[in-house]
Amino acid sequence: MEPKIEQNNPKPKKRFELPFHIVKRSNLPLKQKILIYAAALVGGLLLSALICGEFAGKNPFSFFGLLFKGCFGTERKRWLLFTETALLLGTSMALIPSFKMRFWNLGGNGQILVGSLSAYSIAYFLGSKLPEGVLISLMFAAAVASGILWAIIPAIFKAFFGTNETLFTLMMNYIAAGLVLYCRASWIKSGSGQFPTLSAGILPKLYNDKLITILVFFLLAAVMFVYLKYSKHGYEISVVGESENTAKYIGINVKRVILRTMVLSGAIAGLVGFFLIAQTGQGLSPDITNNRGFTAIMTSWLAAFDLPVTVLTCLFIAFITKGMEQVRSGFGFTNDSISKIVIGLVYFCVISCAFFVNYKIVFRKKEGK
Amino acid sequence: MAKQVLVEFRNITKTFGSVVANNNVSMQIYKGEILSVLGENGCGKTTLMNMLAGIYYPDGGKILIGGKEVQIHSPKTAFEYKIGMIHQHFKLVDVFTAAENVTLGVKDGTKYNLNFVKKRIGEMCDRYGFHINPDKKIYEMSVSEKQTVEIIKVLYRGADILILDEPTAVLTPQEINKLFAVLRAMRNDGKSIIIITHKLNEVMEISDRVAVLRKGEHIGTVETSETNEQALTEMMVGKKITLNIDRTKVENPTDRLFVKGLNYTNQEHIKVLDDVSFVARSGEILGIAGIAGSGQKELLEAIAGLQPLDSGEIVFHRPKKNLPVSFYHKTFHQVVELAAMGKFHYEDGSKVDLTGMSKKEIRQLVNDGKILFNEDDVMNLRDKTPLQIRELGVRLSFVPEDRLGMGLVGNMDLIDNMMLRSYRKGHSILVDRKNPENLAEKIVSGLEVVTPDLHTPVRRLSGGNVQKVLVGREISYAPTVLMAAYPVRGLDINSSYLIYNLLNKQKEEGVAVIFVGEDLDVLLGLCDRILVINSGRVTGIVDARTVTKEEVGLLMTKTDAGKEEKHGTED
Numbered sequence: 001m002e003p004k005i006e007q008n009n010p011k012p013k014k015r016f017e018l019p020f021h022i023v024k025r026s027n028l029p030l031k032q033k034i035l036i037y038a039a040a041l042v043g044g045l046l047l048s049a050l051i052c053g054e055f056a057g058k059n060p061f062s063f064f065g066l067l068f069k070g071c072f073g074t075e076r077k078r079w080l081l082f083t084e085t086a087l088l089l090g091t092s093m094a095l096i097p098s099f100k101m102r103f104w105n106l107g108g109n110g111q112i113l114v115g116s117l118s119a120y121s122i123a124y125f126l127g128s129k130l131p132e133g134v135l136i137s138l139m140f141a142a143a144v145a146s147g148i149l150w151a152i153i154p155a156i157f158k159a160f161f162g163t164n165e166t167l168f169t170l171m172m173n174y175i176a177a178g179l180v181l182y183c184r185a186s187w188i189k190s191g192s193g194q195f196p197t198l199s200a201g202i203l204p205k206l207y208n209d210k211l212i213t214i215l216v217f218f219l220l221a222a223v224m225f226v227y228l229k230y231s232k233h234g235y236e237i238s239v240v241g242e243s244e245n246t247a248k249y250i251g252i253n254v255k256r257v258i259l260r261t262m263v264l265s266g267a268i269a270g271l272v273g274f275f276l277i278a279q280t281g282q283g284l285s286p287d288i289t290n291n292r293g294f295t296a297i298m299t300s301w302l303a304a305f306d307l308p309v310t311v312l313t314c315l316f317i318a319f320i321t322k323g324m325e326q327v328r329s330g331f332g333f334t335n336d337s338i339s340k341i342v343i344g345l346v347y348f349c350v351i352s353c354a355f356f357v358n359y360k361i362v363f364r365k366k367e368g369k
Numbered sequence: 370m371a372k373q374v375l376v377e378f379r380n381i382t383k384t385f386g387s388v389v390a391n392n393n394v395s396m397q398i399y400k401g402e403i404l405s406v407l408g409e410n411g412c413g414k415t416t417l418m419n420m421l422a423g424i425y426y427p428d429g430g431k432i433l434i435g436g437k438e439v440q441i442h443s444p445k446t447a448f449e450y451k452i453g454m455i456h457q458h459f460k461l462v463d464v465f466t467a468a469e470n471v472t473l474g475v476k477d478g479t480k481y482n483l484n485f486v487k488k489r490i491g492e493m494c495d496r497y498g499f500h501i502n503p504d505k506k507i508y509e510m511s512v513s514e515k516q517t518v519e520i521i522k523v524l525y526r527g528a529d530i531l532i533l534d535e536p537t538a539v540l541t542p543q544e545i546n547k548l549f550a551v552l553r554a555m556r557n558d559g560k561s562i563i564i565i566t567h568k569l570n571e572v573m574e575i576s577d578r579v580a581v582l583r584k585g586e587h588i589g590t591v592e593t594s595e596t597n598e599q600a601l602t603e604m605m606v607g608k609k610i611t612l613n614i615d616r617t618k619v620e621n622p623t624d625r626l627f628v629k630g631l632n633y634t635n636q637e638h639i640k641v642l643d644d645v646s647f648v649a650r651s652g653e654i655l656g657i658a659g660i661a662g663s664g665q666k667e668l669l670e671a672i673a674g675l676q677p678l679d680s681g682e683i684v685f686h687r688p689k690k691n692l693p694v695s696f697y698h699k700t701f702h703q704v705v706e707l708a709a710m711g712k713f714h715y716e717d718g719s720k721v722d723l724t725g726m727s728k729k730e731i732r733q734l735v736n737d738g739k740i741l742f743n744e745d746d747v748m749n750l751r752d753k754t755p756l757q758i759r760e761l762g763v764r765l766s767f768v769p770e771d772r773l774g775m776g777l778v779g780n781m782d783l784i785d786n787m788m789l790r791s792y793r794k795g796h797s798i799l800v801d802r803k804n805p806e807n808l809a810e811k812i813v814s815g816l817e818v819v820t821p822d823l824h825t826p827v828r829r830l831s832g833g834n835v836q837k838v839l840v841g842r843e844i845s846y847a848p849t850v851l852m853a854a855y856p857v858r859g860l861d862i863n864s865s866y867l868i869y870n871l872l873n874k875q876k877e878e879g880v881a882v883i884f885v886g887e888d889l890d891v892l893l894g895l896c897d898r899i900l901v902i903n904s905g906r907v908t909g910i911v912d913a914r915t916v917t918k919e920e921v922g923l924l925m926t927k928t929d930a931g932k933e934e935k936h937g938t939e940d
Contacts, residue, residue: 021426024386230799235792238781245775248675249767250789251756362428 020363044349048342056331070326083210084318086217091296094268101241107169108293110176111150115273118142120284123201147270155262159255177286198281225307373400381430390416394587403562405572408582409861422454423447453523454532468503497554513544532563542922569598614894622650625881631681643905654882656896664905665885673767674755687746693738766848776839779828783809812841833864854885
């Protein structure tokens with residue numbers, strides 16, 4: 001072989017060259033993964049602090065103090081933080097089984113809302129006529145049943161006609177919201193035009209009115225963890241989600257799994273709807289879900305549908321949401337758009353850092369010395 | 370002849386994550402030669418050529434063209450250096466004609482003028498001996514025609530260096546001969562041709578020189594005239610290896626699976642299966658030969674219960690004759706009923722009559738294995754789901770073509786993939802992962818599966834190991850019928866022979882094996898009978914011991930040739 005010839009200018013004339021290229025990582029150790037996500041989180045919060053401080057004309061570092069004060073400042077705030085976490089967790093648990101099956105259920109809001117509507121209407125009309133225990137059981141059953149109904153309709157269409165479930169479940173949200181508005185218009189003839197708060201059909205206090213919600217959803221999370229990971233049903237869900245062809249090949253009845261799983265999804269969403277009403281007896285409104293049906297998509301996706309991690313992501317979102325309420329008043333913002341911007345920013349940072357988990361950037365070494 | 374170095378690789382290195390695809394590869398390509406790049410799957414031969422074609426960019430080292438170092442950033446840059454690649458999976462627009470595909474993306478400053486393009490295509494065809502109708506749409510073309518379009522596309526762009534990735538993988542013997550003639554004509558015209566392949570006989574037939582790669586390293590380049598298949602194999606594999614398949618005699622074959630008049634028309638109104646009939650026998654390997662997409666997939670899936678049919682029968686004879694009845698498959702009630710119908714006999718041949726016997730006596734007789742079946746079970750498998758087939762007690766194992774998309778779940782680990790077949794067992798609502806784990810361990814050690822551990826997702830394993838896992842699982846259920854579609858596709862030589870031996874062993878144990886293959890040499894060497902399928906129609910069932918490759922090749926294309934003639938008269 002001839003000797004190497006060093007060339008002074010190896011590059012062709014006109015071409016612009018990036019000084020780096022992107023290489024796929026094979027397997028990042030867990031420690032580094034966590035480190036990358038933590039860095040993204042801190043980066044996102046720092047960015048948010050700077051932006052909020054700039055807008056409010058205040059010291060950006062007081063942002064962090066307010067954030068923590070909003071979540072942990074008083075006992076009540078701590079309870080609220082965990083209630084929000086529990087409700088988000090509940091909603092995530094409604095979505096995770098369907099997502100694991102690659103059934104893109106965007107109808108969490110609607111399924112929760114019809115659950116709330118059923119529970120509320122039972123308490124509203126029968127509240128004075130039935131004993132409290134019966135009433136609550138009825139509310140519970142109605143909420144779960146209507147949640148199931150809202151989830152099973154798109155599931156039937158998907159299983160038997162191959163209808164796109166994404167749009168279908170999404171549209172069911174608007175039907176649910178419309179239904180609530182319709183009921184309000186036809187039931188509440190006078191006064192404020194709002195659903196009144198309930199006087200009956202409120203869950204008994206267990207230490208306070210929030211503990212029972214927190215307990216129920218965290219216990220349910222444990223059950224769902226076992227169901228998804230160790231049960232035959234959970235295994236079937238994973239197989240159908242990973243590859244429908246494989247499912248058919250080994251004789252899984254794909255239609256049945258879709259329907260069964262969506263019944264479960266709907267039931268849990270209905271349960272969330274039930275707790276929204278029965279926890280404090282608050283009046284029904286189309287905004288009662290507080291958009292958790294969509295927020296839960298983010299929490300479950302970020303956790304890669306892994307339940308223990310979902311607990312953390314729910315806590316994180318609850319933390320930002322509740323903390324931003326304090327930041328808002330502390331910084332004197334008059335509307336809540338700023339908290340949405342912050343959540344968006346932090347999310348943007350966390351999601352985009354997934355790039356660095358999967359890829360690394362390699363800078364081109366200078367050749368010819 | 371003075372050889373002029375056209376392309377030179379110098380210390381080329383390319384890594385994907387922790388995988389080193391090419392390590393310090395240095396080699397040269399001469400003007401006017403046919404160079405084979407030989408190596409097992411995953412040895413980095415395609416990666417190396419992709420760097421020449423501008424698909425990948427090397428992490429280290431240099432590529433020199435005509436003695437000058439060049440940076441090839443894209444296929445477009447590659448064309449500027451007169452390099453063109455014909456990929457294994459064609460990259461053509463289906464709804465365009467040949468001529469439209471050829472001119473697509475060409476920026477030579479001339480106006481878009483299809484007639485001019487067609488004229489130039491015609492000139493090329495005359496020069497190198499192609500045959501192509503430039504007005505034919507791609508979706509109407511056979512694989513061989515599509516390949517021709519790809520080659521013309523590259524020539525049209527003025528390529529002097531042509532890289533062909535596994536060009537013969539999907540061609541019949543006759544088409545391969547045609548292709549080789551064209552390649553020789555191009556070489557004689559001064560073009561350099563690089564063929565990426567792992568087929569030794571073709572290397573010996575076509576190439577002037579052979580470059581052998583193993584595990585990303587360039588082992589050496591030799592003149593074809595100075596080497597032989599055995600020596601090349603040793604370079605490829607790194608050790609001595611025998612390339613013989615032990616084909617044993619068929620021992621008392623019994624008809625096991627009857628397939629009669631299967632018809633299936635798909636949604637595009639194409640007859641995918643056209644009156645397919647055959648019998649699969651126990652203790653023999655029935656090969657299925659045919660051009661890819663002739664209905665092989667649908668045929669196997671129909672038998673496995675995955676493919677609805679228009680008409681036809683699939684009848685399975687479960688070996689039962691002279692075997693004892695057991696309470697494993699039949700309830701007490703069924704045994705009494707069957708006895709009353711005269712379905713049983715005793716060892717001495719006398720008829721079983723259970724009337725008047727006590728429950729305990731009957732149980733005793735069954736448990737002692739005294740009551741034997743008169744006849745085989747005849748079962749209709751048509752329109753049954755895979756689960757129903759299994760519930761009938763038919764042990765039908767199926768190694769599908771799409772390993773990670775159908776046979777296995779890529780994102781699940783070995784244990785969970787073992788569970789696919791067995792997770793329903795037991796009444797618990799929870800799954801049992803202990804037995805699948807034992808099975809996975811057994812397969813990993815028995816078939817030498819290379820995997821970090823049992824908890825690795827199977828998609829991370831190499832193709833050969835994935836296939837071992839799949840075949841191992843399917844064989845572990847002691848099948849009576851074993852169907853395998855392209856079980857060695859993409860596998861290295863060692864793994865391929867391991868699979869052949871596994872199939873042979875199943876055959877010796879009395880399993881009816883159905884083997885869909887693409888390599889005719891293997892089909893002729895491994896199978897007992899070969900069924901040739903062509904556009905969904907069985908064109909022949911031949912004795913694999915006496916038939917020749919050319920005869921099978923003719924059967925594979927029998928009606929296609931007729932169609933081509935028709936087109937010819939129309940033009």
